[in-house]
Amino acid sequence: MNALRLGISGKLFLAIFSTCMLVLITMHWGVRLSFEHGFVDYIKRGNEQRLQMLSSALAEQYEQHGNWDFLRNNDRLAFGILRSLEQNPDSSSQLPPHGWRTQFWIIDQQYRVLVGPRSPVPPEGSRQKITTSNKKVVGWVIGSPPERLTRSTDINFDQQQRRTSWLIVGLSTLVAALVTWLMARGLLAPVRRLVEGTHRLAAGNFSSRVEVGSRDELGQLAQDFNLLAGSLEKNEQMRRAFMADISHELRTPLAILRGELEAMQDGVRKLTPEALASLQMEVTTLTKLVDDLHQLSLSDAGALAYRKQQTDLVALVELVAGSFQSRFAAHSLRLTLDLPDEAPFFGDADRLMQLFTNLMENSLRYTNSGGELRVSLHQTGSRWQLRFADSAPGVEEHQLHHLFERFYRTESSRNRASGGSGLGLAICKNIAEAHDGTLSATHSDSGGLEITLDLPYLP
Incomplete structure (x- = not known):
């Protein structure tokens, strides 16, 4: 059963090829039907033109002789007149080629057969009046209806067209199969690359990449x-x-x-x-x-509970700063605040206080004795910017972008000896992002580290 299963390449090939074959067969059937009916109509129109020209020539001959005695049972004369019309440049230019296709009869005004085969005159055949110059009908030229091909040349021509048509269908089928195969391979090449890349990725090769060859x-x-x-x-x-x-x-x-x-x-x-x-x-x-x-x-998992409500950033900062005043004083550090009267914000007060506590704890541990931490809050456009700027020691320029990574610590005095686990700033970053804010680090003017908390202004 597995051997009978088609891949996407085989299915696409069969779909396109089947569509091409359906179009080819429909076109072949339509062309053949149109040709057969059109060819018969072509013969019919040619015969009607010949009947009309023959009736005109016979009318002239009747006026010259005054009766039909010259033509009675004289088939040679009738065919001679017809051949003369075929050979006349003025008349033959208006006639289709290949001559007469069907039987014809010439009858007089009493409906007696003058020229024609012995078979009965078909009642549904084409009729052309033989009319003299004084508008007198002296007879008719009747042709049998060309319902099918009877002449060997016409039959051979039809068979040749049929063979040619089937030959074109066969060649078109081969071309369609080749083009469909190339098209299926070309269209599915990116899919195969994606499948191979997915297999490598599923096997644990995360360095797997695929080539991007198009913009679709x-x-x-x-x-x-x-x-x-x-x-x-x-x-x-x-x-x-x-x-x-x-x-x-x-x-x-x-x-x-x-x-x-x-x-x-x-x-x-x-x-x-x-x-x-x-x-x-x-x-x-x-x-x-x-x-x-x-x-x-x-x-990280989004499971940290947040109970957001209307709060005031100034009150939260002052509350956390008050709990650190004695510890900063014990380490000979100054803690100064530059805050507005109020800063309305919609957030989780407990988590924001946890963030402020981590940042102040970070400055308390890593700032040299005699230094300071300056906390300032300002509104910039539609954002609140809360800055924690401490004094020396600072960090290297290339270390600023790694401070919020878990377990990252610099090689200066900001190390494990100060008691840090390297996770506090990573937690602060997650809390800031949960409040649609950002946390960034840069050098402070006093030679230490300045961490900026950017939060949306919600009056």
Whole structure:
């Protein structure tokens, strides 16, 4: 059964070829029908013209002789007159070629046969009056109706046309098959490339790409396939990097915990409050990392709950800043606010406070003692722009575009020693995008990092 299944190439070939054959057969049938009827009509019109010319010539002969005695049973004279008409240049130019096709009779005014075969005169045959110059009808010329071909030359001509027609159909069939095959291959070449690329993609080869050879729907499909393959390849790279980063982040505190516990078991280190505090610190680091991973996974999956309502950005920033005042003062850091009276916004107050907390926590951890964090909020057109600008140390130019990637940390003082997991800014970015906003980073005027939160203005 599998051997009888046709692929899309065979189906397209059969569809186009069947259409071509249907058109060819219909045209052949129509041409043959038109030729047969047209040829008979052509013979009929030629015979009628000859009957008319013969009747005119016989009328002249009748006027010369005064009766039909000269013609009675004189078939030679009648055919001689007809041949003279065929050979006359003035008259033959008006006649179809190939001569007389059917039987004819010449009868007088009493309907007696003067010239003609012995068979009865057909009542439905073509009739031409023999009229003298004084409008007197002295007889008729009657021809049998040419319902079918009777002369061998006409039959041979018809058979030749029939053979030629079938020969044309055969040659046209071969040409149609060849052109259809080439057309099917050409049209399906992009489809075959897409099928092969899909097989490679399904097998895990995310670097698979297909050639875009046209600008039609198939070309657009090939472009979409390449975009899909690129997205899958990027996601696979991110997945591998994510797994490597998670294992790396978990290995360090676990290794410290294991070393501390083994040291206590071996008696190298005593079980003191300081040792327990060290273990508690590593457990806190692990707990913070797991919580951040959970928050990031929820925001990536769109499962992070958002309860949006009318709120005020100024009140939220002041509330978060108030909770950080004592900690900033303990680290000899200044926290200054430059805010308007109010900033109405439709969003989730808890998630926005989580975003502000992460950004202030980031500045608290990575800003050198004696520095400052300046938070400013301004309306620019139809957008709110909230800036968090801290002082030194800063980051390199090429590192700015990677700050919002998960587990990314610079090689300067902004490292694990400060307690960060590298997930806070990634979570902040997801929260900003959930509020139709953007989060960007640049260098601050005081030598540190400036992070700008851009949100839509909703009065």
